[in-house]
Amino acid sequence: MPRKCFLIVLLLVISLSLLLFGCGTDQARDDRKPGVAKGGEQQQVDVIRLAGGDWGYPSPYAHYPRGPGIFKMCLIFDGLLERDEKGLIPWLAEKYEIKEGGKQYLFTIRDGVKWQDGKPLTAGDVKFTFEYASKHPMVSSYIGSKDIEKVEVVGDRQVLITVSEPNAAMLYNLGLTRIIPKHIWENVDNPKEFTKPEAVIGTGPYRLTEYNKEHGTYRFEAFEDFWGPRQRVKVIEFVPVSEEILAFEKGEIDLAGVTPDVLPRFQNDPQYKIVKNPGFWGYRLLFNMGDYPVLRHKELRQAIAYAIDANELIEKVARGAAVPGSAGILPPDHVMYNPNVKQYKPDLQKAGELLAKLGYDKLDERGIRQNQKGEKLSFNLLVSSGEVRLAEVLKEQLARAGIEIKVQSVDMKTRDARVRENKYELAITGHGGWGNDPDYLRERFAGRSRGGLSPSASGLRGYNNDELNNLLEKQRLEMDDQKRKQLIFKIQEILAEDVPEIPLYYTTGYNVYRPAKYDGWMFMFDHHSLTHSKLSYLERG
DSSP, rough: OOOHHHHHHHHHHHHHHHHHHHHHEEEOOOOOOOOSSSSSOOEEEEEEEEEEOOBBBTTTTTBOOOOHHHHHHHHHOOOOEEEEEEEEEEESEEEEEEGGGGGGEEEEEEEEEEOTSBBBHHHHHHHHHHHHHSOOOOOOSSTTTEEEEEEEETTTEEEEEEEESTTTTTHHHHHHHHHHOOOTTOSOOGGGGOSSGGGGGGGGSEEEEEEEETEEEEEEEEOOOOOOOOEEEEEEEEEEEEEEEHHHHHTSSSEEEEEETTGGGTTTTTTTTEEOOOOEEEEEEOOOOTTTTGGOOHHHHHHHHHOHHHHHHHHSSSSTTTEOOOOOSSSSTTTTTOEEEEEEOOHHHHHHHHHTTOOOOOOOOOOEEOOTTOOOOOEEHHHHHHHHHHHHHHHHHHTTOOOOOEEEEOOOOHHHHHHHHHHHHHEEEEEEEETTTTHHHHHHHHHSOOOOTTTTSSSOOTTOOHHHHHHHHHHOOOHHHHHHHHHHHHHHHHHHOSSEEEEEEEOOOOEEEEEEOOOOOOOOOTTTOSOOOOOGGOOOO
16 A cells, blocks of 8 residues: 555544544444454464564563563553554454543453453453552553543443543553453562563463573463464564574574665565565654753754754665654654654754854864863763664764764663663664654653653653643643644644754664465554564454
8 A cells, every 4th residue: 555545544543533532422432343354264373483582571560661572561461452554443342432522431341351361351350450550550651640530340341441631642542551460460569570470461362481581582372262363373482593684584583674785685586575664663862951951952952953964874874774854753654744844954054053153163173163161062972782883873974063972882771771860961762652642742752740651751851842841731632633633743843943852764674574484464553563563463354
């Protein structure tokens, strides 16, 4: 499907979903069912092997907070709703109603669902989950401590959730929260430290049967009493590989990411199928404005944006498999992307004028800009070992504008921890949430924390824009899709002007696999990875 048509379909789906909020009467939705094979069962595959690596113990509280860790956890644990290519679909909840203009959500829980220890899923488990998760936020938390006002069991199979305030993103947030069994978790006081075998008992299509932290290996086996669509893949294994493409060519793994320069190996060969990813993952440059006041100057951040040549980064680092970042944060593939926001094409003259305006109008013997006090524009740039090449090219680009960069490379987990703790000046980090509901912009850039969001999600330290804060709150409460879109467009314009962070580029790489082995892969509507949707491994009509 052409991208233009794809985006139109997505926009129509989201528009129809959000119309439910604006109706004065109760609305129900049960038209989207989990996929069931038509005309006979689809062929099963015994084992699919994918590149491994340790992403933590796959409970909702112990996995590593990045896509591979989240995905493994979601193989085991279900939410009330799930995501396919077009939007949210009923899952553990066979239907839902949005009541009182978005103040209440009534979920009807699917009958006959079993936990992987054989006990039945009940509405009480759902009630417990939301109350427990409000007190103990999950690693991939969609709800804050103040989001939910009350959770009630209504009859045997219905749960009524009353939220503190209507929120345009609340259905998404409630639906994707992972449901956990009350009989296992009710006496767990430290969920992040709970890594016993029963911590990975869910209702999902797969059970964890092996995990080796040292080698980064996992084995998931199909849960025989899974309530939903039949598993097309009986076993999913994550195995250690030194070189993903080489391992794929040798048949050691069944899918690999490839860059454009490698594509010729697989093109025009019928045994391979190549799929291009949407641009929902990429790299961003972060500024620690809280601890380094010089970075609070908008003109400095704009100058850095003008000094960066995204196309050069894409050519030299991403090997052409990316699109330049938008200063408005949301990527071109997002359904609420504003194509008219201010963009920063490489312009060293403009960068120099902005820096001179700040008083950095002198150059030292190495060409580094400094002010009358002798203070130089020199920053440490924190990166993980995987982004060193990107950092070095960025260092060269900023040097042309008279800005010195000192690259500090650490392992990824250390980088992420230091970013969360604000122990950096500048940092590059990978990010895969750019396809999510645009309320992400509030969670990221609001200058004041609301809804019990964690410090890392409530906004950037040292950045505050009152006009932006007001618009972020308005979009959160706006249930009319078109009115909300107008607010999101204005929010992107302000972010593009303020440059609180710089999306460097969004990757649009490729995946290659052998369809004769398995051809069930699919994207989620808001995500970039074929392997990260559990529906990729299940039958569907």
